[in-house]
Amino acid sequence: MRRFACILMILTNPYSALSYGFLMTTSASLALLYLTPRYANFLERHLPKKAANLLAPVLSAQTGMLPFIMLTSQKFGIVPLLLQIVSSFIAAVACSFFVPCVILSLLFSPVFAAPSSFLLLILNYLIT
16 A cells, blocks of 8 residues: 555656655655564564564664665764654654543543643644
């Protein structure tokens, strides 16, 4: 199905294959599909299973985007890798709490709006 989506995107706009967004998304998706199980198996030998399963997708996506990063910035550092690992956990926690709070606040009452607005303030602070 993913191959079909890539082929469809290229057929509708052949120049999309030259865009950085397409290259980054495609390389990260392929890395997630093919490298995550291998990284998880390797990390499970050295770390607890939950930690290995949390780190494997982040490391595989970073590995998949490494050619894109090298193409655009001509360098690679350890700091962006560490920041991506930390930010992925922050994003997972934010999505886990923010989306249900917004849905509940829309459906039931303003009581649930307070946690979602608080998380929105935190996310706004982290982004800017």
